[in-house]
Amino acid sequence: MKFVQKLKNASQKNNSLLCIGLDTDLEKIPKFLLQEKDPIFSFNQAIIDLTSDLVCAYKPNLAFYEAYGIKGLEALKNTCEYIPEEIPIILDAKRGDIGNTSKMYAKAIFDEFKADGVTLNPYLGEDGLSPFLEYEDKCSFVLCLTSNLGAKDFQLLKLEGKPLYKIVAEKVKSWNKKGNCGLVVGATYAEQLKQIREMVQDLPILIPGIGAQKGDMELTVKYGTDKHGELAIINSSRGIIYASSDKDFAKAAREEAKKLRELFNLYRKKVRNLDP
Amino acid sequence: MKFVQKLKNASQKNNSLLCIGLDTDLEKIPKFLLQEKDPIFSFNQAIIDLTSDLVCAYKPNLAFYEAYGIKGLEALKNTCEYIPEEIPIILDAKRGDIGNTSKMYAKAIFDEFKADGVTLNPYLGEDGLSPFLEYEDKCSFVLCLTSNLGAKDFQLLKLEGKPLYKIVAEKVKSWNKKGNCGLVVGATYAEQLKQIREMVQDLPILIPGIGAQKGDMELTVKYGTDKHGELAIINSSRGIIYASSDKDFAKAAREEAKKLRELFNLYRKKVRNLDP
Numbered sequence: 001m002k003f004v005q006k007l008k009n010a011s012q013k014n015n016s017l018l019c020i021g022l023d024t025d026l027e028k029i030p031k032f033l034l035q036e037k038d039p040i041f042s043f044n045q046a047i048i049d050l051t052s053d054l055v056c057a058y059k060p061n062l063a064f065y066e067a068y069g070i071k072g073l074e075a076l077k078n079t080c081e082y083i084p085e086e087i088p089i090i091l092d093a094k095r096g097d098i099g100n101t102s103k104m105y106a107k108a109i110f111d112e113f114k115a116d117g118v119t120l121n122p123y124l125g126e127d128g129l130s131p132f133l134e135y136e137d138k139c140s141f142v143l144c145l146t147s148n149l150g151a152k153d154f155q156l157l158k159l160e161g162k163p164l165y166k167i168v169a170e171k172v173k174s175w176n177k178k179g180n181c182g183l184v185v186g187a188t189y190a191e192q193l194k195q196i197r198e199m200v201q202d203l204p205i206l207i208p209g210i211g212a213q214k215g216d217m218e219l220t221v222k223y224g225t226d227k228h229g230e231l232a233i234i235n236s237s238r239g240i241i242y243a244s245s246d247k248d249f250a251k252a253a254r255e256e257a258k259k260l261r262e263l264f265n266l267y268r269k270k271v272r273n274l275d276p
Numbered sequence: 277m278k279f280v281q282k283l284k285n286a287s288q289k290n291n292s293l294l295c296i297g298l299d300t301d302l303e304k305i306p307k308f309l310l311q312e313k314d315p316i317f318s319f320n321q322a323i324i325d326l327t328s329d330l331v332c333a334y335k336p337n338l339a340f341y342e343a344y345g346i347k348g349l350e351a352l353k354n355t356c357e358y359i360p361e362e363i364p365i366i367l368d369a370k371r372g373d374i375g376n377t378s379k380m381y382a383k384a385i386f387d388e389f390k391a392d393g394v395t396l397n398p399y400l401g402e403d404g405l406s407p408f409l410e411y412e413d414k415c416s417f418v419l420c421l422t423s424n425l426g427a428k429d430f431q432l433l434k435l436e437g438k439p440l441y442k443i444v445a446e447k448v449k450s451w452n453k454k455g456n457c458g459l460v461v462g463a464t465y466a467e468q469l470k471q472i473r474e475m476v477q478d479l480p481i482l483i484p485g486i487g488a489q490k491g492d493m494e495l496t497v498k499y500g501t502d503k504h505g506e507l508a509i510i511n512s513s514r515g516i517i518y519a520s521s522d523k524d525f526a527k528a529a530r531e532e533a534k535k536l537r538e539l540f541n542l543y544r545k546k547v548r549n550l551d552p
Contacts, residue, residue: 066384122430
């Protein structure tokens, strides 16, 4: 099954645009979990158990697992295996290398961790991404405009009046021959998100930057979704998974996830009623 | 000790600008090694044993280890521990994320694998790199102009009238407050390497792209080194480590490494005699 279909199925079944970022940090999880054999996996397991009916995807960021070495990566592998089959897993890896080497990264992400999607960095150009694009049923989310301040250093610079992030969006559109590309656009740049969505009607857009980074939620839903109110994958990490540091952390995460899902759906309804 | 000092020490002691890329691929190493308990580590060990007096650095590319999952990363960790203390290890990881997450990557690279240097992708801008720059004695090699064809997609575009790779070089120069930045410039772009070296006199430049990618060796030495004939780290991977697929593979690697070292030194001498 193509990624976009898998995403739509999960999103429709759970009536959700919400993606939960599994950025699990041993210094932030409830202290009592540290006695467990694999605290990272135990934490993720509890979160997944109580949220998998509320999300359209999960997005573990590889950095958090690599930071704990071999043990961290074992926890990631267990987590990917534990996530219910019908929920897409997007590994936030921001990879990109020259062709020969990117092939090995693609093998790691798609064969070893069995992720459905991955985030990639465009700086090395087409041949750096093409080994990922050979996986027809997976999705390559290319960084277009990131949610952080540093986005201004290069991504917002202009070539003949056109900012680099738009050039990236155009290129990715042209690389989407197998229907397996997506973009990453930060919620902190609402106006630009609108312009990008207009350029790529049928690409899924992964949108980090609400929550701790304070992206506007209503505008994110309004500008990030396609004309059917779909294909936006709106990520929240810290705000959900660290909602409580007590025994009830997973229940608290569920409540936060529910709130966000309802809010996104309220905005979806509002947008569609305003612009029929 | 600062990275640049460690690099100069190794480079002077071994009279070498050569960096060997440990891109160890189970499909390419001699078949008889596959019976070993950890074939990747056994291969690297043999290569290191016979080349550590010929190099200024080793550069394992993380992709090749991640592709083999947990086992691959164990092999990488063992390899990093095995490399003699006086030889700098540059982990070719091409990482880059937003600040909060980059901190975890920096932890993985510098604390977990204990690398001396790392390659980073500039697309996310300053706050994505700053957690790496906090490690004063390590070196962050930022991708400037890569050796592959895809470099033309974005890196060679002129933004605000100047090619993106030059904007990156200028930014990295301005971020080099602790003397712990470097650049990655492909040998396949000799003229641009010259321009970049003129811009950043005191930064180490990591130069892939000779060998399989056919970058010009003489021009690489001429343009990549600083005025003392130093600070160029010229990488060769496949041409050295796969010089033979027989029992004598490490000996063959040594011969290739020796040849390259001598060639680089010949060009160093020639350049200095021409331009006293």
